[in-house]
Amino acid sequence: MSGSKSSARDASLAPLEPLSFTVHSLPAPSLEARRTASGRLKMLLVMLVCAAPVIASYVTYYVIRPDMRSNYGTLVEPMRSLPDAAALPLQTLEGRPVDPASLRGQWLLVVVANGACDASCEQLLYAQRQLRETLGREKDRVDRVWLVTDDAPVRAELLPALAQASVLRTSRDALTRWLAPASGERLEAHLYLVDPMGNWMMRFPPAFDAPKVKRDLERLMRAAASWDQPGR
Numbered sequence: 001m002s003g004s005k006s007s008a009r010d011a012s013l014a015p016l017e018p019l020s021f022t023v024h025s026l027p028a029p030s031l032e033a034r035r036t037a038s039g040r041l042k043m044l045l046v047m048l049v050c051a052a053p054v055i056a057s058y059v060t061y062y063v064i065r066p067d068m069r070s071n072y073g074t075l076v077e078p079m080r081s082l083p084d085a086a087a088l089p090l091q092t093l094e095g096r097p098v099d100p101a102s103l104r105g106q107w108l109l110v111v112v113a114n115g116a117c118d119a120s121c122e123q124l125l126y127a128q129r130q131l132r133e134t135l136g137r138e139k140d141r142v143d144r145v146w147l148v149t150d151d152a153p154v155r156a157e158l159l160p161a162l163a164q165a166s167v168l169r170t171s172r173d174a175l176t177r178w179l180a181p182a183s184g185e186r187l188e189a190h191l192y193l194v195d196p197m198g199n200w201m202m203r204f205p206p207a208f209d210a211p212k213v214k215r216d217l218e219r220l221m222r223a224a225a226s227w228d229q230p231g232r
Helices: 002-013 029-064 117-132 136-141 157-163 209-221
Strands: 075-079 090-092 107-113 142-148 166-169 193-194 197-202
Touching: 002 090, 075 117, 107 209, 117 136, 117 142, 117 193, 117 209, 136 142, 136 209, 193 209, 197 209
Parallel strands: 107 142, 142 166
Antiparallel strands: 075 197, 090 166, 107 193, 193 197
């Protein structure tokens, strides 16, 4: 009996054998699962492409052209593209030819007047400059343009204020094939807005309200921020 007790006691004191674990790797995604994920991605891309025109239309409708009450300036429908050099010959005050296409790439605030530039012309040029300055960091996306419609010399006292503007001569007859005044108004009465693609797209009324013009400009440039960058 004592032998049995000794054997039992010896067995209870024997060291325990360590447990062993087998780690199995997770199964790799099946080819079918990968194809499903790829198919979903392609479907999502197709949906985004299909939705792009809808998104663009909403931007155009709600931001650019919501209705006439939201736009202070008169929208030109359809917009009129900048003519080529044959249809709209331009030249600097020194007589150097300028290709109209070189004006593309920036928003343009355009004033039309003869070289004598009367009081209303001076007011438009001043308002044109002030509007650009009030745009702050966005002003580098806007250029000032004065289209002089005759051969009269520009008064010297005006030139310092026009140092950062494009002052170009052209034929008034040629210009009227691109820009047009409101009914009963003179061509020289308005401030005209041209988009970076060279489309005349808005006309502001005579004696306009500058804060309302600024609001139109800010809305348009905000809508175009994704594709329009400063400088040509």
